[in-house]
Structure formats: structure tokens, C-alpha cells
Amino acid sequence: MPVPRWWVYLFVVISILGFLDATFLAVKHISGGVIPCTITAGCEKVTTSSYATVAGIPVALLGALYYFSIFFLSLVYLSSGKPILFKLFTHGSIIGVVASFWFVYVQLFILHALCIYCLFSAATSTALFILALLMVRVSRANQRSMDMS
């Protein structure tokens, strides 16, 4: 493995957290029925907004699928060590961080409401991306030193 093994473990753990958070939001979205509007702004405003769905699909569901894919790929990589998997989950984390930036932007500047579960998701995506960035850098450096020797 081109990177310390525990980095990948950490990646797996964070993707699980992201997956569970997104699952919570997705089930909430689908089953929640009517979430009343309350005096304090918050999740209701964010999760019922027009930005909470893309072509009728709840973004939380897409998020859950994303986290599960990332989780699955990194987990299988732990046991198989196939380079293609490494490439997929490290590069895949870009999707999450880009989506998160967009949703935080929407919450801050369009909806003016923050949803703690959504912010947690943004935090996990960002952590995954940073970790992936580190892994790619280290693996490339290792590759280079191996090529030279």
C-alpha cells in the first residue's frame, strides 16, 4: 500500500459517519411527511427548500449513495490493495467536497438558514477530501522515490 494503512482506516470511518448522517436526512426527507415551520430557522427550511431535491431526487439520498460508494471502495481497497480502487475513492472525494461547498453556499447566502445535519455532512466530505489529497501526494512521492531507486 502506497500510504499508511491507518489513513485508509480513517477514511473508511469518516465515510461511514457521512453515510449514516446522509441516511438520516434521506429517511427524514422521504418519510418525514410534513415538518412544521418553527419560530427558529433551521433544518425544516433547508430540507424542504427547492434546493433539497435534484430532478425530484432528494439530495440526501444522492449523498447517502455517494458516501456508501466511497466507503465501499475504500473498504475493499483495504483488503485487496488494487490501485484502481485507490484512484477511484481518492478522486471520487472531489465530488463530495464540490457538492458540499455548493450546499453550504446555498444555506448561507440563499436560504439564510443552517441545518446542523447538513453542516456535518459538509464537514465529513471536506475531511475525506483533505485525507484523499494527502494520500495522493504521499503515494506519488513514494512512487517517485521507488522509480529512482
Add this chain to the structure above:
Amino acid sequence: MNKFTSFTIVFVSLLAVGIGYLAANSKLETTQTAQKDLAADVTDADHTVGSSTARVTLVEYGDFQCPACALYYPLVEQVRKGYGDNLRLVFRQFPLRTNHKNAQPAAEASEAAALQGKFWEMHGLLYEHQTDWSDAADPKTFFTQYAASLALDLNKFSSDMASDAVKARIERDVVSGNSSGVNGTPSFYLNGKKIQSPKSPGEFKNLIDQAFNASS
């Protein structure tokens, strides 16, 4: 796939099922406050539909920009039509101004329409077209369109919307809502008692039937 991998996948899937179950059965906002009774009796000054001698009175505190209120609108209509004159429906303003920037102007539009005898018509239009005007920078253009479709006097509508009388009328409902323990919208009161917002017309009907039986 080795044992560790399959075990982790099964474990995470079970965890997700558990979280999903929790999400489906819990409320996101757990603001459990004491259920207060309606603090202000229904008077002629209220927006009512149905007979004043109706045995059951349903009071709704609503915010025209609240998506939940718009979802309840057809439910309330269905229930109201089903009971006819036996049920009196009352709407009181409770714009959540901090969350919904267009809620106050929408309330003003409905009050301005009320001054020309078209409160309920405007109330319906506002809910039906909520998504059109909710995020609009200038919601008044939409409200004016609705007023025109109701054949209102547009000059009067516009000046009434901006009038202090209309603002005071809304404020009165907000004040009575606050003293009645309204902490979100919609909030329903059945014969003066606050009820948990029903999830279906059937549940709504059951609650009203109970109120009928209790009042006889």
C-alpha cells in the same frame, strides 16, 4: 471479499437501518412545550368560514410562506367541505418573519383582500401559488396579480397593504397566537384546545368527530 470487509459492510448497513428507523420515528425539532389553550375567543373580527352556530370550531394559526401550511391547505379544505355548516373554520395570521421574508407581505395581501371581502379567495391563491412568490424579491407583483384575478380594486388593495390598520390586524393575531402557545405553523385549535397536527384527512376527521361528540 474477505471476512473483515463483509462484516463491516453488514455492520454499517445495520447501523444505517437503525438510523433510518430512528429518523422515521422521531421529530427533527423536539420542542415539546406545554399545550396551551386558545387564549382569544373567536369573534366577528376573525376570518371565519362556516356557520357561527357550528358545534365545532377549528382555528388555524398559519403563515402563508410556510411549506407545511401549504401542504395542510388541501387537507383543511377537504375536511371543511366534508362537514359543511357543522364546522366553522377560522384563520389567524402567524407570519414567521424571521424565517420567511415574504410571510408578512403575504399576510398583508390577505388582509387587504379581506377589506374587499375576498380573504378566503386570497388565502387559497397564496397557498396554491406559494412556490411562485416565496423567494421572489418583489412578492407584491404576484399579490397584485392575484388581486386582479379576484377583480379587486387594485389602488385600494395597494394602499391597504401598506396601511397601519392592516399591520395592526396582523399583529393582533400574532399576539393572541403567542399567548395561545403557538410555537410553529400550522397550529390548530379544535374548540379552543390545541391539537397535534394530524397527518391525514382521516386523522383530522377523527379528531373533529371526537370534538363533535364531546360538545353534544
